[in-house]
Amino acid sequence: MTDFISKLQAIVGERGLILDEPGKHPYLTDWRENYLGAALAVVRPATTEEVAAVVKLCIAEKVAIVPQGGNTGMMGGGTPHPQGREIVLSLNRMNRIVEVDTIGYTMTVEAGVVLKIIQETAAQHDRLFPLSLAAEGSCTIGGNLSTNAGGVQVLHYGNARQLVLGLEVVTPQGEVWNGLRALKKDNTGYDLRDLYLGAEGTLGIITKAVLKLWPKPKDIATSWIAVPSPEAAVALLSGAHAASEDNVTSCELMARQGVDLVLQHIPGSADPLSERHDWYVLLEWSSTRPRRAGANETGLLEKMEAYLGEAMEQGLVLDAALAQNEAQAKAFWALRENHSESQKREGPSIKHDISVSVSKIPAFMSEGLTAMKKVLPECRPVPFGHVGDGNLHFNCQAPAGWDKPRFMAHAHDISTAVYDIVVRYGGSISAEHGIGQMKVEELAHYRSKIELDTMRAIKRALDPQNLMNPGKILDLSV
Amino acid sequence: MTDFISKLQAIVGERGLILDEPGKHPYLTDWRENYLGAALAVVRPATTEEVAAVVKLCIAEKVAIVPQGGNTGMMGGGTPHPQGREIVLSLNRMNRIVEVDTIGYTMTVEAGVVLKIIQETAAQHDRLFPLSLAAEGSCTIGGNLSTNAGGVQVLHYGNARQLVLGLEVVTPQGEVWNGLRALKKDNTGYDLRDLYLGAEGTLGIITKAVLKLWPKPKDIATSWIAVPSPEAAVALLSGAHAASEDNVTSCELMARQGVDLVLQHIPGSADPLSERHDWYVLLEWSSTRPRRAGANETGLLEKMEAYLGEAMEQGLVLDAALAQNEAQAKAFWALRENHSESQKREGPSIKHDISVSVSKIPAFMSEGLTAMKKVLPECRPVPFGHVGDGNLHFNCQAPAGWDKPRFMAHAHDISTAVYDIVVRYGGSISAEHGIGQMKVEELAHYRSKIELDTMRAIKRALDPQNLMNPGKILDLSV
Numbered sequence: 037m038t039d040f041i042s043k044l045q046a047i048v049g050e051r052g053l054i055l056d057e058p059g060k061h062p063y064l065t066d067w068r069e070n071y072l073g074a075a076l077a078v079v080r081p082a083t084t085e086e087v088a089a090v091v092k093l094c095i096a097e098k099v100a101i102v103p104q105g106g107n108t109g110m111m112g113g114g115t116p117h118p119q120g121r122e123i124v125l126s127l128n129r130m131n132r133i134v135e136v137d138t139i140g141y142t143m144t145v146e147a148g149v150v151l152k153i154i155q156e157t158a159a160q161h162d163r164l165f166p167l168s169l170a171a172e173g174s175c176t177i178g179g180n181l182s183t184n185a186g187g188v189q190v191l192h193y194g195n196a197r198q199l200v201l202g203l204e205v206v207t208p209q210g211e212v213w214n215g216l217r218a219l220k221k222d223n224t225g226y227d228l229r230d231l232y233l234g235a236e237g238t239l240g241i242i243t244k245a246v247l248k249l250w251p252k253p254k255d256i257a258t259s260w261i262a263v264p265s266p267e268a269a270v271a272l273l274s275g276a277h278a279a280s281e282d283n284v285t286s287c288e289l290m291a292r293q294g295v296d297l298v299l300q301h302i303p304g305s306a307d308p309l310s311e312r313h314d315w316y317v318l319l320e321w322s323s324t325r326p327r328r329a330g331a332n333e334t335g336l337l338e339k340m341e342a343y344l345g346e347a348m349e350q351g352l353v354l355d356a357a358l359a360q361n362e363a364q365a366k367a368f369w370a371l372r373e374n375h376s377e378s379q380k381r382e383g384p385s386i387k388h389d390i391s392v393s394v395s396k397i398p399a400f401m402s403e404g405l406t407a408m409k410k411v412l413p414e415c416r417p418v419p420f421g422h423v424g425d426g427n428l429h430f431n432c433q434a435p436a437g438w439d440k441p442r443f444m445a446h447a448h449d450i451s452t453a454v455y456d457i458v459v460r461y462g463g464s465i466s467a468e469h470g471i472g473q474m475k476v477e478e479l480a481h482y483r484s485k486i487e488l489d490t491m492r493a494i495k496r497a498l499d500p501q502n503l504m505n506p507g508k509i510l511d512l513s514v
Numbered sequence: 515m516t517d518f519i520s521k522l523q524a525i526v527g528e529r530g531l532i533l534d535e536p537g538k539h540p541y542l543t544d545w546r547e548n549y550l551g552a553a554l555a556v557v558r559p560a561t562t563e564e565v566a567a568v569v570k571l572c573i574a575e576k577v578a579i580v581p582q583g584g585n586t587g588m589m590g591g592g593t594p595h596p597q598g599r600e601i602v603l604s605l606n607r608m609n610r611i612v613e614v615d616t617i618g619y620t621m622t623v624e625a626g627v628v629l630k631i632i633q634e635t636a637a638q639h640d641r642l643f644p645l646s647l648a649a650e651g652s653c654t655i656g657g658n659l660s661t662n663a664g665g666v667q668v669l670h671y672g673n674a675r676q677l678v679l680g681l682e683v684v685t686p687q688g689e690v691w692n693g694l695r696a697l698k699k700d701n702t703g704y705d706l707r708d709l710y711l712g713a714e715g716t717l718g719i720i721t722k723a724v725l726k727l728w729p730k731p732k733d734i735a736t737s738w739i740a741v742p743s744p745e746a747a748v749a750l751l752s753g754a755h756a757a758s759e760d761n762v763t764s765c766e767l768m769a770r771q772g773v774d775l776v777l778q779h780i781p782g783s784a785d786p787l788s789e790r791h792d793w794y795v796l797l798e799w800s801s802t803r804p805r806r807a808g809a810n811e812t813g814l815l816e817k818m819e820a821y822l823g824e825a826m827e828q829g830l831v832l833d834a835a836l837a838q839n840e841a842q843a844k845a846f847w848a849l850r851e852n853h854s855e856s857q858k859r860e861g862p863s864i865k866h867d868i869s870v871s872v873s874k875i876p877a878f879m880s881e882g883l884t885a886m887k888k889v890l891p892e893c894r895p896v897p898f899g900h901v902g903d904g905n906l907h908f909n910c911q912a913p914a915g916w917d918k919p920r921f922m923a924h925a926h927d928i929s930t931a932v933y934d935i936v937v938r939y940g941g942s943i944s945a946e947h948g949i950g951q952m953k954v955e956e957l958a959h960y961r962s963k964i965e966l967d968t969m970r971a972i973k974r975a976l977d978p979q980n981l982m983n984p985g986k987i988l989d990l991s992v
Contacts, residue, residue, distance in 0.1 A: 053699075123589060139873050140819075140871050140872065140873055150968070178736070183701065184701050184705075186699050186701075190697075190698065190699065195698075195699060197705070198676070207964060207965075207968065208543050211964040212964070213964050213965055213968065215963065215965070217940065217942070218871050218940065219869050219871065219904060219905065219941065219942050219945070220668065220673075220869070220872075220898075220903040220904055220905075221664050221869045221903050221905045221945040221946050222671075222869060222942035222944075222945060223661065223662050223664075223942075223943065223945060223947065223948045224707060224943060224944045224948075224949060224953075224957055225712075225949060225961070225968045225969050225987050225988070226712070226713055226717075226972055226973075226987075227675070227708045227709060227711065227712055227964065228968060228969070230705045230708035230709070231704060231705060231708070231709060231972075232953055234701055234704070234705055235704055239704075251755075260984065275728075276804075278803075282801055324756075324760065325756075325759055336891065390959065391697050391698070391699045391700060392697075393618050393696050393697065394618065394698075395618055422699075425698040425699050426699065426700075427699045427700055428696060462697075463694065463697065463698065464695070464699065464700035464701075464702055465702060466700075466701050466702045467697070467699040467700060467701060468699050468701055469701065470701045470702075471701075471702060471703060473635075475702075479702055479703060483702065483703070484691070484692065486685060486687070486690070486691050487691055487693070487703075490685065490976065491703050491704045491706070493975040493976055494704055494709075494972060494975060494976070495704075497971040497974065497975030498968065498972070507705075509703050510703070
């Protein structure tokens with residue numbers, strides 16, 4: 037045991053340290069298995085004070101730190117470099133709910149709490165924490181905040197950034213910044229909170245957060261809808277705002293290709309409709325107003341049914357199934373949420389997590405699909421995403437039977453073709469997944485010099501030794 | 515004409531330069547007349563390129579810049595120092611509406627557009643820009659964004675920060691950062707937008723913004739309500755969320771003292787109620803759903819009337835007047851919006867723009883009023899504010915007949931007494947007005963060393979020559 041390791045152990049104890057290779061392995065590779073890193077140790081502090089002490093030790097020993105939450109990221113942001121000179125600092129032992137304030141509509145949590153636990157805790161208190169995404173059973177809130185996660189309810193509640201009031205952060209100096217404020221208004225200097233949110237652990241380590249809660253919805257309507265085109269999906273959403281009285285909480289678009297992969301790979305999946313269609317929308321409306329009995333009161337489900345009936349007459353809807361109970365709604369959601377998992381089981385794929393303004397989705401979709409096919413005619417596009425916020429997962433599955441190296445030889449050309457269109461549409465090359473290590477070059481290519489210079493100046497000012505997740509988001513060597 | 519001045523004139527032309535003392539005067543003092551500064555020149559560029567050129571010249575000549583919008587700030591943030599070695603850079607000639615996108619619900623504007631013009635332009639397009647505050651007839655959007663303004667609709671729509679999608683900023687290097695993105699999701703590196711927002715011109719000059727728009731409300735109900743106490747006001751708001759079906763857009767609390775000042779100083783003001791009461795609430799509900807005819811449909815006004823009737827039975831309401839038309843609603847609003855103006859006309863006052871969590875308002879109010887009276891028994895507290903977001907203007911009027919120097923001798927003690935309580939309640943010493951030059955010492959006193967060090971590191975990294983509004987927010991000499 038080296039001197040450094042014994043000092044680590046003095047801080048976090050035996051339980052807080054993983055040194056053997058099989059034990060370290062799950063922390064050294066990402067969910068998509070794109071990267072395999074190495075680390076001196078996996079360190080799992082149990083308190084903020086332990087995190088701060090580990091950081092101070094790492095400063096003294098000049099060892100870089102890769103903060104890690106649930107390790108469900110798509111961009112390799114939580115995976116160490118292969119040289120093995122870093123430590124992985126996992127927050128997964130800091131998993132306590134510190135406080136639930138039902139009157140103030142806030143919940144204070146440690147960074148390592150799994151998102152699903154937060155959702156369930158809120159529900160037990162008749163409250164809602166609206167962040168919801170496919171990885172919710174294993175991702176942690178610290179990772180969600182460090183990547184400013186999006187998910188399926190952004191159009192109504194906003195990104196992770198909008199769901200937070202305060203943070204506690206261990207800085208690159210090993211100091212604890214107590215920004216755990218539960219205030220709706222606070223104009224006292226620079227907005228450090230929003231700087232740490234989405235910084236992917238490169239400016240400090242989020243250790244606690246004060247989250248916002250909402251009233252729990254009492255009436256939810258969910259439907260699985262076949263639509264003729266992305267244009268129809270956008271028009272369907274546009275009308276839904278008024279028809280639902282501003283209660284649209286999700287509007288997800290999927291192509292048949294992705295649904296087919298789910299039906300094929302996920303046991304128990306079933307197509308809710310009898311015929312095959314090219315495009316589907318999963319539409320959900322939620323209201324905090326309970327459904328009441330009485331002739332003059334209509335619930336959301338009846339309103340949605342009436343709206344879809346009108347939309348069918350206008351040709352915006354081809355067929356639709358309305359969930360009659362929670363189990364059906366869950367089955368519809370599983371078809372959407374299992375897209376990534378079934379893409380993984382099918383084989384190699386490239387992901388493009390892009391956004392354009394909502395009204396440009398149809399034109400972008402058409403141009404983007406053509407461009408991908410032009411680069412590699414055999415490729416299988418799997419586009420899906422969040423219509424309400426312009427964020428598309430514009431993914432591309434390898435041709436059937438191709439292995440990863442053969443497909444990846446085309447990855448750069450396919451991605452460049454897609455991103456060039458995105459930029460032309462004024463869009464973003466990373467809408468919700470962040471940059472990690474995967475998109476460092478793309479960010480440098482597509483963003484202006486002054487923007488990159490400003491980001492680098494901030495990074496250098498706050499982390500002068502470059503010990504916090506180095507090489508992620510920005511390449512400082514230029 | 516010095517060499518520097520002729521170079522300035524070469525950039526902005528004669529129309530863009532004010533050199534004579536009477537012409538400069540309005541730019542050298544703040545609205546509250548707490549500060550009188552001096553400046554080499556008042557420079558009024560007409561384009562972003564001119565702003566950038568002025569900044570580059572100032573870098574070369576080592577002249578500091580005080581950016582200024584409508585000059586309605588409360589904290590002296592836009593007023594130059596008295597030494598006269600700075601220039602005031604006014605954005606008031608950059609007052610063009612660049613684009614209104616009704617489908618995408620955005621408006622792109624130059625920084626110098628007056629807030630009221632933005633509100634009116636949105637309304638002409640059947641849209642709402644919800645930022646609304648007393649100074650809206652003369653404040654400009656650049657100043658609103660640089661101070662992260664709050665106002666009377668924050669509880670429903672959020673602070674200025676939440677109303678912006680993208681920014682254009684001239685950096686301290688004189689470069690133009692084009693962050694004019696109209697995207698709801700964009701996770702590509704550090705959140706520069708939120709760093710510039712609320713930075714009070716110390717990190718760069720906001721020159722353009724992409725603002726978010728909302729549907730225009732079609733049904734608005736406004737009432738002027740006498741309540742027995744701040745406790746009752748908080749309880750009244752708490753019940754109003756459900757009763758209005760989440761349509762509460764404003765909930766303003768006022769003490770009789772402030773209303774008396776308005777009635778006394780503002781011609782045409784009238785008390786909507788026949789008897790005197792100690793506390794008032796201005797409550798407004800808005801919905802995008804038009805009021806429809808028909809027996810089964812009730813508008814917001816009827817719902818509000820029913821709710822206030824119930825609240826009266828519970829003792830939460832003593833008396834109430836419901837606005838029967840827009841003119842009456844405007845008259846109610848004038849009683850609230852003229853608080854600052856009538857305080858100014860009455861004589862010297864101290865302002866405390868504080869926030870606590872909503873549920874703590876009553877306890878804070880009671881403790882704070884006692885503390886002010888203890889320091890100076892003759893003082894006249896004028897508390898009012900935004901119940902829905904915990905932000906109180908916990909102001910204090912000088913005793914009748916006292917002049918400014920006599921009153922100001924007690925200002926420090928009164929403020930310290932108030933802020934100490936705020937901090938004990940976990941609150942903010944500047945909820946919406948910012949820091950400017952007035953609260954630099956307080957910020958340094960009440961915030962942690964690591965927070966101040968982090969802010970200073972950012973400032974030094976982005977503005978190494980300290981030319982952007984030096985001495986505001988932070989004292990860099992420590």
